[in-house]
Amino acid sequence: MSLDALESARYSRHLLLSEIGAEGQQKLKAARVLIVGAGGLGSPAALYLAAAGIGRLGIIDGDRVDVSNLQRQVLFDTTDVGASKAERAAVRLRALNPLIEVRAHALELTAGNAAQIFADYDLVLDGSDRLTTRYLVNDACVLLGKALVSAAIHRFEGQAMSYVPSQSPCYRCLFSDASEGVVPNCATAGVLGVLPGLMGTLQATEAIKLITGIGTPLLGRLMTYDALSMRFSEFRFRRREDCAVCGAQPTITALHDKAAPEPGDPPLALRRYSGAELLELLRRSPWSLTLVDVREPYEFAAGHMPGSLHIPLGDLPRRMGELRERSGIVFICAAGVRSEHAATLAAAAGLTELAHLEGGLLGLAGAD
Template sequence: MPTVSVYVPTPYRKHTGGQTVLSVEGATVGEALAELCRLRPGLGDELFTATGQLKDYLNVYVDDAEVRTLGGLAAPLAGGEELALIPAMAGGSMGMRLLSPDQVERYSRQIILPELGMAGQRKLLAAKVLVVGAGGLGAPVITYLAAAGVGTIGVVDGDLVERSNLHRQPVHRDQDVGGSKVESASRFIRELNPDVAVIAHPVVLDSTNALTVIGGYDLVVNGSDNFPTRYLVNDACVLLEKPLIDASILRFEGQATVFMPGQGCYRCLFPTPPEAGTVPSCAEAGVIGALAGQMGSIQALEALKVLLGVGETLANRLLVVDALTGQSRTFRWQRRPDCALCGDHPSQEGLIDYVAFCGSGPPRRGVDAPGAEEVDIEEARALLAAPGALWVDLRPAAAFAAGTIPGAVSLPIEELSGRLEQLREAKRVVFFCEIGQKSQVAALVAADAGIRAANLKGGLLAWRDRNLAWQDRA
């Protein structure tokens, strides 16, 4: 049997009576370490997880090579090698930080899971996760990641809390209506778990800030509710090589999947967005809160699995849940070698204009329906220079109250059909919303009613991008 020497570092010498180097026998690294642990009781718990894996924060060297590069514990020994046990040392690193008694108590029900353990809990406490959107999906994601002790949670959302959000976004309360979503989500996290550091990003994620915001995190959970943001977050995660946990909901149906770096992306699954206006938003089509809770919980669970490195994630599988029948199915998908972003010969190297990418398709029209005009900012301004023309802000009243295009009037889209007659006197009407999707539908509805309506392409995102005049009403 080959004999090797093992270097034992300071943290483990309490088990060796202070001895620095020990001689052991073994035909493989695993056998040699097993022999060491047999000779020195107590060491085993230091070196191995409950399932017999080397602990993640422990590197084992065979002479100069880390054992994972040699095939792991099965790596053969010839005799005469020097093994060295090199754990991550404290010195501020979370790697070896002990949990406080409060933390042990708080997380005890998950720490006793063999897949998690103390090492897993330390990993979670050291992890940084960004949640995009503090909405229907974001609320359960935030809840369960914060409760599980993910140590740093970033929340990015530029929206204000509306009363119509509350049925599916229980991190916000009735008294939070009108306030920033990021603000109330941050308060919720702080009140739930003081272990969690919250980073608030009260902004609309766009091509100018996405790489900076996302770059600071280990993993991203996407709870956004529109296609431009969905593609933007995907592209930024591919470029930054961050795992992305994706889900979406509409009416009684939910989808979820996981994108791991190098294994495909949202564009491999859906290379182009649907034509603008063909897939309604939750505001237009409705959504049930408990389904948002279910899909968001799945996202939180997948995020924890990725962070812990346990189980089989939804990577390369699309889970589709039909809440009305209680049935769910999974569909396999693959990275596309011809993907514009993550394929073998990508044609896209950076972030793009996502509003144009998702909104440039021709609007869907009935054959006989009169078309609604699509105008850019210059065209809209020219139209509105004429007397009797009207800018109409379709966003919720609270958003309008916070600020809008100078001279605009408020007409929340839910009230559009009941107030169409009021628009009939206007010579021209230009509708706008946040990204130009709802306004496209509104322009069609109004045009259908004989009103000379146009849609502002790109919505307020495009307006703000150009730093144009803004009426601050707050």
């Protein structure tokens, strides 16, 4: 795919980079990228990938623009409220770069339509805010052999990772255990508007690197970002032999809508204590437990359980070694979201006998 005069002019700042040049720009032109979710993450990712000259850009989103989206979903403006996100996004992206093909998929991604939609793309950028969709996208990419750049945001914190078939571990290797409702989305937990701007731009960067083959992508590395402390951290992880979708004997060999475990599924390695259960354990055998408070320093300073170790979630990956010799680890946070995340990270790092306080300290305040 050679570049014509219009393209050479438009992409001249890429052509000046020896790492990209005409060859890299031609790879971008030949690339077919699907963005799942035209939301906070999808907005900046789509704008930058369209500007970068991705040959075919697909946007899948079944929602309509709501006024509360405008705080962070920069693809849209006030006149778009009520319109289809996928359709409006396509109009905006075609205006930005008429030299590329933009496809709008104004529907929800499901297990039933994923294979058909993914077939027209080589790389998927996941910007969905639903956990079940995140697992569906991961499983579809593993089963269909597509590269994936995944990201998630929560309040002031973001995380990102990439996946390349047969080269890297998948999202499920890292987060094998999760259930809908445990991790709140932006609508229930709130989010700093600029946070998805940064994380979505990181996803676009990863996509461009994977397509052009430059740099070191986030393969087997979970990058986390904390906007409050303005700190990036990195957590390395490996492919799990027992991963349900990319492992040696996968149990997921076809796509299902309910990719996250259901109540009644086999018991998980991670224990969940209610406030009352934890207080009872502390009364009986306080020495058998290691309480690890993963909240931010200002929260810890405002009050914490006696004897608890303080490791903010963002610091956990690099401080995991401090927990290796400990037993009976119970992660604690305010509401039980970060503590479950911490336990999942610890499990992926090979720690065992993990638990977290369900409902967090806020729930504990109500227990007796």
